[in-house]
Amino acid sequence: xxxxxxxxxxxxxxxxxxxxxxxxxxxxxxxxxxxxxxxxxxxxxxxxxxxxxxxxxxxxxxxxxxxxxxxxxxxxxxxxxxxxxxxxxxxxxxxxxxxxxxxxxxxxxxxxxxxxxxxxxxxxxxxxxxxxxxxxxxxxxxxxxxxxxxxxxxxxxxxxxxxxxxxxxxxxxx
Numbered sequence: 001x002x003x004x005x006x007x008x009x010x011x012x013x014x015x016x017x018x019x020x021x022x023x024x025x026x027x028x029x030x031x032x033x034x035x036x037x038x039x040x041x042x043x044x045x046x047x048x049x050x051x052x053x054x055x056x057x058x059x060x061x062x063x064x065x066x067x068x069x070x071x072x073x074x075x076x077x078x079x080x081x082x083x084x085x086x087x088x089x090x091x092x093x094x095x096x097x098x099x100x101x102x103x104x105x106x107x108x109x110x111x112x113x114x115x116x117x118x119x120x121x122x123x124x125x126x127x128x129x130x131x132x133x134x135x136x137x138x139x140x141x142x143x144x145x146x147x148x149x150x151x152x153x154x155x156x157x158x159x160x161x162x163x164x165x166x167x168x169x170x171x172x173x174x
Contacts, residue, residue, distance in 0.1 A: 055070075055071050114171070115172050117136075119137055122137070139155045145172065
């Protein structure tokens with residue numbers, strides 16, 4: 001039985017050595033990651049000279065009014081988020097996603113069928129909150145399905161400016 005005692009000692013020693021190595025590795029890795037994290041430094045996004053940003057941008061996620069918005073070369077991220085109604089309470093502002101399509105690639109957002117969409121889905125359209133989304137549903141129930149998207153302007157409260165913001169995001173069908 002005395003022959004097993006040294007084996008147990010070496011096994012215990014190896015386990016303790018492994019545990020210390022894991023702890024030291026975790027501490028060193030954590031310190032390395034922490035030393036590279038600089039929350040006070042702003043992130044700069046720049047384009048090569050001669051390539052001005054223009055067109056439209058699709059803003060989605062934890063913003064009040066997701067949708068398509070005009071994009072000018074002078075816009076910054078804060079202005080774009082404000083154009084989308086600002087962020088929601090669940091916004092993770094430490095992580096933003098940006099997709100730049102290749103030439104010829106066109107990602108269209110899925111269109112909302114205003115003849116079938118429920119109130120909660122209509123609220124996702126820019127400028128359409130709970131009141132207007134309920135008015136759309138009420139109008140549809142009282143007057144039948146929309147024959148074309150232009151009819152949406154007949155709903156009380158949907159002005160031409162609101163219609164222009166959402167016309168690329170909506171569709172009609174039976």
